[in-house]
Amino acid sequence: xxxxxxxxxxxxxxxxxxxxxxxxxxxxxxxxxxxxxxxxxxxxxxxxxxxxxxxxxxxxxxxxxxxxxxxxxxxxxxxxxxxxxxxxxxxxxxxxxxxxxxxxxxxxxxxxxxx
Amino acid sequence: xxxxxxxxxxxxxxxxxxxxxxxxxxxxxxxxxxxxxxxxxxxxxxxxxxxxxxxxxxxxxxxxxxxxxxxxxxxxxxxxxxxxxxxxxxxxxxxxxxxxxxxxxxxxxxxxxx
Numbered sequence: 691x692x693x694x695x696x697x698x699x700x701x702x703x704x705x706x707x708x709x710x711x712x713x714x715x716x717x718x719x720x721x722x723x724x725x726x727x728x729x730x731x732x733x734x735x736x737x738x739x740x741x742x743x744x745x746x747x748x749x750x751x752x753x754x755x756x757x758x759x760x761x762x763x764x765x766x767x768x769x770x771x772x773x774x775x776x777x778x779x780x781x782x783x784x785x786x787x788x789x790x791x792x793x794x795x796x797x798x799x800x801x802x803x804x805x
Numbered sequence: 806x807x808x809x810x811x812x813x814x815x816x817x818x819x820x821x822x823x824x825x826x827x828x829x830x831x832x833x834x835x836x837x838x839x840x841x842x843x844x845x846x847x848x849x850x851x852x853x854x855x856x857x858x859x860x861x862x863x864x865x866x867x868x869x870x871x872x873x874x875x876x877x878x879x880x881x882x883x884x885x886x887x888x889x890x891x892x893x894x895x896x897x898x899x900x901x902x903x904x905x906x907x908x909x910x911x912x913x914x915x916x917x918x919x
Contacts, residue, residue: 694848723906732809732895732909733849746906781848785905794907796841796848 694797696782702803703772711767711800715784722765724757725781733781772804807832807898811910819918824883826913828896837899838879840870844892891917
């Protein structure tokens with residue numbers, strides 16, 4: 691079946707622009723996570739949704755970062771007024787159980803480059 | 806707080822040789838431990854996970870890992886490397902309670918030479 695998909699796969703933004711990154715989780719998956727992976731680093735947690743509820747956003751680096759999942763399916767990560775330090779791969783993962791207590795399936799990521 | 810340390814950003818082996826990728830964890834609660842593999846331009850794929858059952862965990866593609874509480878380690882091994890094993894490997898730790906936020910190590914790139 692279809693896995694987790696993310697779009698766009700690559701995004702180049704000029705400093706100060708707003709960007710929106712989309713995640714389509716596996717159908718029926720309750721839990722959805724966003725991670726940020728800087729070059730040469732492991733993924734770092736950004737935020738977690740259970741259905742449409744954002745239960746944890748402690749990893750969001752600043753108030754320029756905003757995530758939503760209004761219908762409990764597709765999720766969008768928005769970054770306002772992008773900065774160079776926002777350049778990274780943004781990974782989305784979904785899981786079939788609440789709290790993500792089953793395997794997390796990762797999408798291919800969106801590589802954001804801020805120039 | 807939980808953390809993971811992966812020793813060696815790069816590991817090189819010959820095809821057919823033993824693969825050993827090291828991971829040490831720190832956790833104030835009994836951990837769940839994971840190994841993920843990442844191929845270029847792809848997402849992470851779960852290789853195996855430890856969830857407090859058997860300490861020796863077998864995963865996909867012939868990989869296995871042993872949980873050693875006394876050493877706070879969860880090293881990944883494979884008896885015989887294959888060219889297709891060349892990839893980035895990440896160790897991660899999660900908790901028994903609450904939602905499963907994963908804390909990843911910095912990764913180890915496995916290089917396999919013919």
